[in-house]
Amino acid sequence: MADGQGFDWLDPFSSIDLGIAEHSDGIKEWAIEHREAIQPFKFFFDGLIQGIERAFIAVPPSVMIFIIVLIAWQAAGRRTALYVAFALAFLGLLSPEAWPLAMTTLAIVVASVILAVIIGLPLGILAGKSDRFEAVLRPVLDTMQTIPAFVYLVPVVMLIGIGNVAGVIVTIIFALAPLIRLTSLGIRSVNQSVVEAARAFGATPAQIMFKVELPMATPTIFAGLNQTIMLSLSMVVIASMISVRGLGNEVLRAMGRLDAGKAIVGGLGIVMLAIVLDRITQGLGRSGRERGHRNWWRTGPIGLVAQLIDQKNRSFSGMNFNWE
Secondary structure, three states: OOOOOOOOOOOHHHHOOOOHHHHOHHHHHHHHHOHHHHHHHHHHHHHHHHHHHHHHHHOOHHHHHHHHHHHHHHHHOHHHHHHHHHHHHHHHOOOOOHHHHHHHHHHHHHHHHHHHHHHHHHHHHHHHHOHHHHHHHHHHHHHHHHOOHHHHHHHHHHHHOOOHHHHHHHHHHHHHHHHHHHHHHHHHOOOHHHHHHHHHOOOOHHHHHHHHHHHHHHHHHHHHHHHHHHHHHHHHHHHHHHOOOOHHHHHHHHHHHOOHHHHHHHHHHHHHHHHHHHHHHHHHOOOOOOOOOOOHHHOHHHHHHHHHHHHHHHHHHOOOOOOO
16 A cells, blocks of 8 residues: 555555565566576577578578579469569669668568477467367467567566567567467367378377378468568567667667658568568468469479479480490
């Protein structure tokens, strides 16, 4: 109860003080005491981010565009590949600094998504298999999705400090929930008659998981992956407040200086990256019917190369050689 005040039934909250803010300072003290124990994880995250960033920046822009366009063609078709090529070319022409900043942002997003998949996919599978685990996990995911993103920054900075590592951890926390939810939904949406048929033919639980449930849940899982990628990109600007480099930092600096030009360049760069990643992940999540009931290696550039090799082998085997 607040000092010098009696309890007021009409306004009870003004006369009650639980001291939550003061007690929360213990989190800061705990973080300072255990910061050294967190350093190995920080070094791991930092090495992953720097490795991906150096690889992306070392590749010349034209070669990187060619590689991404080939991936888009393989994942989503020629029309999407042309669309991706235009978006990446437009991104590079925004300014001379736009491409290196975009590669830094892409490295942070890729590192965040890789770690989110490593964490979120097993949790989503467990939630899809166990009602009890899903019931325990649901309020945690609700909290992760509804709490303001700025709230994540304070405890992470206390534990890790500022920089790209803290930005990746904040991004994972912010973007993890959709992947877990949609993975669980995909596993639960699998036709149980197919599962029972596989079990009747003697399939083991692992075979049922990897050859029946996960393939049938793939479109839903990739929808969750797509949402995780989009949320990771939306976190780029917020994470730049803790010295995360890339396009988000460019937008933040432009806002501080009221520089509309740099803000537009950074914002459009993030939009172009979002379009490219969205189209590729949507293509990866296409069902077999949408692919014309063909395996993924029968389409795109891999399918073209395989077709050329088959034609060459057929023409070679059809030749009649006279060895006399």
